[in-house]
Amino acid sequence: MYRTDQEIARASKMHPIAQIAEKLGVLEGDLRPYGKYVAKLPLKLIDEEKIKGKKLILVTAITPTKAGEGKTTASIGLAEGLNKIGVKTVVVIREPSLGPVFGMKGGAAGGGYAQVLPMESINLHFTGDFAAVEKAHNLLAALLDNHIHNQKNTLNIDPRKIVWKRVMDMNERALRDLVIGLGGPAQGVPRESGFDITAASEVMAALCLSKDLMDLKEKLGNIIVGFTYQDEPVRANQLKAQGAMAALLKHTIMPNLVQTIEGNPAIIHGGPFANIAQGSNSIIATKMGLSLADYVVTEAGFASDLGGEKFLNLKCQYGNLKPDVAVVVATIRALKSHAGIPFDELKNPDPEAVKTGLPNLEKHIENMKHFMLVPVVAINRFATDSEEELQIVKDFCQSQGAKVALCDAWEKGGEGAIDLAHEVKKAAESGLSNFTPLYDFQWGIEQKIESIARKIYGAGDVEYSVKAKQQIRLFGKIGLDKLPVCIAKTQYSLSDDPKLINKPSGFTIKIREFDIAAGAGFIVPIAGTIMRMPGLPSKPAAENIDIDADGNITGLF
Template sequence: MSSDIEIARRAEINPIQKIAHKLGISDDNLELYGKYKAKLPLSLIDSEKIKNRKLILVSAISPTPAGEGKTTISIGLSEGLNRIGKQATVVLREPSLGPVLGIKGGATGGGHSQVIPMEDINLHFTGDFAAIEKANNLLAALIDNNIQNNGSSLNIDPRTVHWKRVMDMNDRSLRNTIVGLGGTTSGIPRETGFNITAASEIMAILCLAEDFHDLKERIGNIFVGYTFDKKPVFARDLNAQGAMAALLKDAIKPNLVQTLEGNPAIIHGGPFANIAQGTNSVLATKMGLSLSDYVVTEAGFGFDLGAEKFLDIKCASAGIEPQAAVLVATVRALKYHGEVSVAELNSPNVDAVRQGLENLEKHVENMQKFNICPVVAINRFVSDTEEEIQVIVKKCKELGIKVAVADVWAKGGEGAEELATMVAEAAESCTSSMQPLYDWEWSVEKKIETIAKEIYGAKAIDYTAKAKKDLKVVAELGLDNKAVCIAKTQKSLSDNPKLLGRPENFVVTVREIEIAAGAGFIVPITGNIMRMPGLPGKPAAENIDIDDDGVISGLF
């Protein structure tokens, strides 16, 4: 069986100008990054055109170690839509370099459903992550410099500063560090650490910003900490927003690439879905909607995480909404939720599939809570049996939900034509309008309770003493009218990663609440959320190589 990189290398790759011409973009409006990548100017965004375009959201059931192929389905669906005569663009997040070299390898789809040039996209791309890293770390440097220099000091209490430096690499040794060692000229010693770049609030800000003015305002609103006399300090108090935004002058522009079948793909931004909004940038989505009749986009992890945040945070902030939503399910994932071990997932087990359907059913219910039209996509794997697939089809029909089998890994867009036809029909016939789950003006507790009970299925919420104290801080800062972005494990509908399927009668415990005032939301933390991953025992990097001709291998 050919690897993803071999399939991508055999594909005909077009000059990026040819892809741009499909979208009506002239050469003068392209900022070229080599032959096959380009930045798109924000002037191409047209709010009037957006009103009449169709946005398709792709999400999934609760993810498993086996992988559900959400990105692969998103790309394949876009190919399928183009095959049935719909002008479509897929809009995706950028891969984070740490996971690419760590546990999972590349993140550009798979098989015959990929975006290319996959090596470039997975490794540095157009430098957006590097720019975000520099902007984040500039603020960190300004904070420590202000603490050090008495003459211009804001009198910041170092104990209250939670802003960390970032880098786009998995490195557990950097999670907790001490800076300022080496004497009085080297700064004030304090505890801090590193997050991975995708977990930076700057990433979340960039992906919600509408223009440079909005970008600077959001950066200026970043909450830094307190002075010794208990006054709040924001990034604007350090005059940081101008220089930080200047470092992002190119990173704010969406990137244009292509699919294996020569259709447009826009890739931009990459916030995590368990601690941030988990979707590509507002600007990328609006760019796609300005240039195409249909836009297929995805939200990270399951519907309870990325999709909920896509709808309640991104859509509410940007004034957009999807006309249809696709829920990706796999036979293997349903068997996993039916208590089958990873080692046995390729073995036929109809009963386990049937048992795991409760997870799919809950996610379908969640989709309907937002008043959007759902379609279930069964991502076919070679190990699937027809009997197992029919169990899923039968359940969807019982629920009154459209369902299609998609074989995009093996067949690309051809394997998604049935799915594309269903999705197009849903998008064009759906008369309902998306309904957010909560009003931002509600109390923080009511917003958290609504998500936890309605989407996760919790029976109650418990707040630690630290979380109760944090709630008071949020209110004192006047930030209780912001969206809530609950940090939760992706492995379960609950906050306990061991509870598979459809857990019930559980209590969600909020340990603490962080403030992301620049991004425009607060972050209730449940469980242990890792923002600086470590490398696994055998990192994906060990399989990656480059030959004397510059040809890369081993990047899956």
């Protein structure tokens, strides 16, 4: 009988978190418990010497489709499989945002028999990390408006050039664009503003790129909130905001320890968007995993052209991390979707459609080779996949020089990922990966953008608007031109046009403007239209979520 993810999670036996910590050699006295099954890990457990020689596995994917790729499920399943074959492994992933939980996507705790527990807690509030990021972000917004109102704007801030909005961890389109400060002199200075979703906050991005609390405080102080009438940047440290903001994040900076369905350790921390930020868990969480286990399996948001590229160019360079293997998750359903097959027909066997969709997989394999990483393709298996379709993908991967294995973790847990675990272990121990970032931070802004657009996206050219060119000149003037770039574009295409599926070529990437994340440590070239505050769908997932008198929650997925 079919069981939902929530039913599977609820029927699973959980172990006290101290027992899970013991598997990593962490003493109970070092834990900061959040109830019986969750704890925070203090940063003192990170040991750079212990990290040396450990194996870091990046899990990325082909271009997302409505059919789903199951990257988190595959990551958790791979960690279960590696533990089953005797490799001390921890999976390290991002925290879910409430926006998708109540919207269309649902939770982010894996699926089937490859989940992290307690699933309900992880998907709903968890340890309050998102709330703390939200409060720290909005504190800065409040101090900014208070400075203009009460301190007579001694910093000479141009209200028309303020770039710091407020955030909320919810999908709410009505809050995207607002006018604030209405109601007369006592209510502040009227100006345009709005809300972003918390995952899009620069505070979240900075948290996940920090090495410790003092580094985070410095990054928070470097946040640019706006510009003066003379186009000079105004930073959070000029508002004396960084100390109070960091104080709110005192506990948030510590990664969260939970467990998988099979009782293996899992670390969950941070949740930056992959569209406009780096899209991966924190450097701190990844280094915590590498300090405590022999293998770390970690994922990056969306596909290799978004979260994967940003993980490798930004996070790895800032964190001095060197991945050993890149796992590319693909599904038969998604490949057929890239061939143009309608969603309601994807369950029907169609070998020719699979062949038509293979160029998309080919590009993502190629992208990992650009970073000098050994690619292993994980075919996330669905019950509707035919043997002929599966064989087509296997043969294709071999023709591309990529190892390939089925992943049946959704149905079988770690047992369904043993073949994948063996392939990943062999690749990690082969020494064939020689991770090399795509660009150096010292390159010019346009050179960095074009290296990504041409090599990773497959673009023929890059075009800049007049505004973007003006901003590039400004960045050189104010010393931001040596920051890495974090290109914002659609996740649904290798290009900046979501309608160009599969493997488009010869297209032009159009950079229309830039956002600045000077505190986090990158600039954001914007290609196409990117939504920083999503809206709810016509039938939100929230409508199916309920709770009974005994506190039992239903409808989560």
